[in-house]
Each structure stands twice: as C-alpha cells, then as structure tokens.
Amino acid sequence: MHHTGANAQGLVPALYVLGDSLVDVGNNNHLELSLVKADFPHNGIDYPGKKATGRFSNGYNFADFMAQNLGVPTSIPYLSLSPDSNNTDEYLAGVSFASGGAGVLNNTNSGKCISFDEQIDYFATVYGVLVQQLGAEKTLDHLSKSIFAVVIGSNELIKYAKSDPATSTSPEDFVASLVATLQDQLKRMYNTGARRFVFIGTGPVGCCPALRERNETKECNEVGNDVSTLYNRGVSSLLNEMKESEVDMSYSFFDTNKAVLQYISQPSNYGFQEVADACCGLGDMNAKIACLPISTYCSNRSDHIFWDYYHPTETTARMVTSVAFDGSAPFVYPINIKQLSI
Template identity: 30%
Template sequence: MIVKRELSKRATALGIKDSVPAYNSPSLGAQDLATGVCFASGGSGADVLTSSFLRVISLADQLQSFKEYIAKLTATVGQEKASSIISNALFITSLGNNDIAITYSEGRRPELFPTYAGQLVATALGIKDSVPAYNSPSLGAQDLATGVCFASGGSGADVLTSSFLRVISLADQLQSFKEYIAKLTATVGQEKASSIISNALFITSLGNNDIAITYSEGRRPELFPTYAGQLVGWTSSFLQEIYALGARHVWVFSTLPLGCLPGGRATSGMLTCNELVNGLATQFNGLLQHGVSSIKATTHDYDVQFVDVYTPLRAIINNPAPLGFTNVMNGCCGGAAVATGQLCTPFTGQCLNPSTFVFWDFAHPTQRSYEIIVATILQQHK
C-alpha cells in the first residue's frame, strides 16, 4: 500500500502525470487507464487483520481491483497494447508500516494471547488442536468440516460494543456463518453439511465487553436491569437464528467475574475485587440463564446450555495457592499497568512464568486458568 499523495509526487517526478487517480474514483475516465491509477487504501497492510481493524480495502481486494483493471484496459486499448502498458509500468508498493504500528504493536495478533477457552474445549473433546478463524486467508476446504471460529475479540451482543472497538459485529459473524454453510455444502454436499452442523458444538460468549466497556463506561444511558434485559434479548435472538440455520448443540458462556479482572480492580485500589461490577455481571448471568432455559423449554430438539464460567474463575481467585497461582491481581503481560486497559504488545513487559498468574493481561485469564475452568466445565456438561 502507498498513499496516493506520495505516488502522485513520484509520477510527477518521472514525467508521467501530475495526479494519479484512484481506481475506485467515480470520475475515473477511460483515458486514465493507460497512464496509471492507484489501487492503494490508506491504512491497509499485508496482514488482513490490519485492513479489517481499520475497515479499509484489503490487499487481496486491491489485487482483485488490479485484475478488473487489466480487463478494462484490455477492452479499451486491446490485448497487445494492454500487455505492453502493464509490463512497462512502474508499480510502487509499501507494506508493513500499519501491520507493525497498528496490528502487531497494539497487540492484535493472536500470537500474543493465551489459548482461549473454546480452543481448549475443542482440544479436550478430541476435535482438533487448533480451531482456525473463518476469515483466515490460510483456511482450507478441509477445515470447514472440522470446525472454525467466527468470533471477534472485543465484540458483544450490543452493536455499540463492536462499533466502538471497531471489531466484527455479532450480525456480521452470523453472516459469516451463513456463508460458511454455503461453502460447506458446496464442499461436502447438502446431506453431510446438515449432519455436520446439527452435530456440531457451538460455543458463544457474550456480555463481558458489553458490561465492562459499553455500559460501565457510560455508553448506554439505560438503568442496568433494562440494559441487561436487552443483552439477553439480543443473545436469545442470536440463539434462535443459529437454530434456524441448523445448530442443535450450543454452550452459552456466562460472563467472567468482571470486577475481579485486573482492569475491574482498578476502581477499587487493585487490592480487592470490585463487587459493584461483579454484581452487574451476576445480575446479567441470572437473566441469561433464565433466557437460555426458556429457549430450551420451548424448543425441545435444541440442546442449548448455560455454562457458568464465573464461578470456577472466582474460585481460583478466592483460593489460588493450592492451584499454584501466586498472583491474582496483575496481568502476566503488563503487570500493574494493565489496570489502565493497556493491551499486551511485543513491547510490554511479560512475566517469566505465566502459569503462576491467574490473568494474562487486563481482561483475560492465562492458559493455565482456562485449563482449570474448562476441566470444571467438562465435568458439568456432557
């Protein structure tokens, strides 16, 4: 990617033209095709996560535009001249700046995070050791039949949550699931695709970011009982939509004890859990459990289960020593600084032994914590 201004300067210096128009410009004329256009999108990079986070045109889509350009140029000047123009053209590309400065340095690459609960469940059930992201450019057809991940870190049931954090919304995740069904059907056939989906285990976790970020930081004016009811309503609608698409086995995770996370402790001096915030989480979890039970009662072939992750994590926090934990207040990555909400980055100090920390950063448990939580879950849910 290179910004248009810099590209135009270089084109002027080479005596090509003073302004290189954007290929997607509605005012682009046929005469511009033969003298150079710009496919770049400010903020993009080589990493698809970069363009996705900044909501700009990805490198893959820029390449697709170039292919379309070749077809238009050929139709305008003919095959021979089009080939000559392209082979003699100067292509300028700049990649890596945004990937390093925005995606990697701000901790958006999963390599910096511990294995999440859903992944550990898949491993424990003998499904696969790594559940790939559905949007991963390296996703293969063989991955479709054994499980993919539609989740987007930072999203929630509330559209304001994903909008504020600029992540993939629940509605867009649902759309990806619909696209997945079409791809799976094309790969294995209708009958097998339906069987895979109806026998699959779906894991969803909603509410943590909605309460901790959207509500607690004043982005929703409603009283909490009203807002919690809205969250449960949105979650219930989502559960009914995936049922209509063929899902039959779903685990709905509760929220974590949000007031005990390093970020949640900040308002209570870091020494104790913020029980006010924990109270909000508990209130929501109660409503969510009731909502899940209502769906299950009215849809008899729907194995939808409320999964309590609040209690096992709180048990770890309340009695960490027997489990080998020595730190329940700070994150392994960032230490006390995580109370500010700072993400774990390559430049953030990390502890030497994460297995002795309950938390990885300001909001996420370590892999060791998740392993204990998942073991508890698997004892309670079959």
C-alpha cells in the first residue's frame, strides 16, 4: 500500500477508535458535567512531561500502543476538534471517539460519557464531512484501508458482577442481549464505511482490584471472569457471522481475558510482581478509592498489572497490544492486527 504525506511509514492510512476508558485519550476532559475523568494526577505520571491527559493510566494506553505499532499518530479526541471548522485533514489522520464509562448500552453511565451509539453518530458526522470534501469514492477508499478499533463491554460486565445474583438475569441471557445490541452497532459502522475491525475483547474483569477487594479471600470474582469469557465468545462469533455476510469486511479479535489471565497466573514469567493490588488508590488493596490527587501510588509501576482499581498499567497495555498486533491464536484470531493492516 502506498501512502503519501505524514503517514508515509504507516501500515494503514489512519486508526479510528471507539470504546471506553481503556482507550479514551482525552474525550471526557471535554464533558463538563462528567465525573468520569482522569485529567489530574497521579494519572499520566509516566506520560511524557508527567502530564495527566485524560488517559486512565500512568502513561500510554491501548490506543497509543496500537497507533505506535501501526506507525500512525495517536488518534485525536473528537471533542477536542472544533465542530464548525473544516477538519478534513484531522479526520483523515484518525479520530478517537472513545469515552471513559461508555458501554454497549446507552444507559451505562448515561450523561457521564459519550455512549457507544453516540460515538457511532460522531463517526457518521466525520464520514459526512469527508464525503462533502473528497467525494464518496475517495472517502470510502480511505476508510476501507483504515483500521477501526473497538474496545467496549467492560463497564457492563463489572456492573453485572457487582449486582445481586438473585435479581439479575442469567449470564447467558445478559451476554446475549449485549451481543444483539452490538450487532446493530457494528453493522452501522460497516454501513458508514468501516471495513477492517479490530475488536479488543474484555479482560478478566473479576480480577480487577475493585472486584477482588469485595471478596473476603481477595481472589478474583468468578462471575466477572465467567461473563467476560461468555462475552468474548459471543463477540467473536458475531464478527465471524458479519464476515460471512459481508465479503469485504475483515477483522481481528483479541481475547484480552486469556492473555491477562496468563500474566496473573504466572506473573514472574512476564516480569510482574503485583497482580492483585492497584498501584494508585487508597484503602484495602488500593481499591477503595480511584486514583485521585489524594491517593498514594507505587514507585514500581512496571511490575504491577493494575494501575488503579479498574485499569491496567502502561506496561500491561503495552504487552497486551503487542500480542494483539503480531501474536496468534488462541489470543488473537483469525488474524492479528498486523495481518489485518496489510
């Protein structure tokens, strides 16, 4: 593939990102009424200039490492762009619509984030501007060569794991309803020009410090991990069905659950020492309170799996992304991100 301009080195023309806090690179900073934010210390303590950028991390996150691996710039937060100016160049360089707190369902953290449906609406707006400026053919050509990364679902799974088993639906029914909603959403992205999908599956949410801390034994929450396994299975078969009906669509699915459980069960093989406690927070396991300016944080961030009570450290995000980029089954399939970008 031949590229000109700034992306001469890139494997693809651009990376478009939709999802939740695992890939938010600053959209929530622009939501005045939201409390789901990370634009304050100690977030970003390992980011260049020790800057808190709105990433829920001590440094870079999945979105940054995906862009680095693809040789393209990190996608610009959509809400940081002025809506009334002609942003064609920015739009062509890749946009992030991801928002901390977002889920598959519109009522997940409603009013505190850009819901997944709204993110797809924003992408449709970008598509409209590009068609106006470049024409439909050039726009579709650009989008069909670009990568669309989706990271969504953890917020619902964590909420489900915390809910009272007596009043909640079965894990199977719960996941089936999420996947049914997701089917319409991914189809809408496809209808707006997305062709190459990277879906980063949910991790072992039951092992995040916030859910471990609720267990008397401090072990991982089994409901959380089981429902993550079910969800990843459901999303994977949904993508497979889409590919069968849309011949020009291709995808790479990464099973974050399998990969991170390996780190948790054999930490020393991967350079980790602390697999349970959060690095930044307060209280038992540093998991009672989010990473706030009043929280304490560990000095050895690179040997912790978790940065705060929900989110991975920069080290974990880097390792996971590199497996998604050029690893193989059972972690990433039917192809990896690198193969998808060729």
